[in-house]
Amino acid sequence: MNKICEHCKEPMECDPTGRERLFCSDKCRQAAYRRRRGGGARRPRRQRVTIEVATLERFIIETWVAAGDGIGAAALLSFADHIQAPIDYLVIERAVERRQAETERARRGLDALLDFAL
Secondary structure, eight states: OEEEOTTTOOEEEOOSSSSOOSSSSHHHHHHHHHHHHTOOSOOOOOOOOOOOHHHHHHHHHHHHHHHSSOHHHHHHHHHHHHTTOOOOHHHHHHHHHHHHHHHHHHHHHHHHHHHHHO
């Protein structure tokens, strides 16, 4: 006895005994369920994002210097530990110290200009 799959409309063979099948395969049965449910296609899998370690280090340094207190950078460092990124903490520390020294020199230079102008 031949019957037609309710989802793909392809002919399918049915056993003469037992309950009649509505679908030709589990794949069609699942697709029909999704269509009835209104979900349509499957939910896409989470996309993996990759970032180079040097880029992450630069982002940590920029965040640390911009905030001035290192709270945001501490959160990023915690995240880097969580994902087991091979971060070179010494490079970050030296870069932050260098940036802070540059900022302090620029601030002193600006203060000197302001004092001279007054």
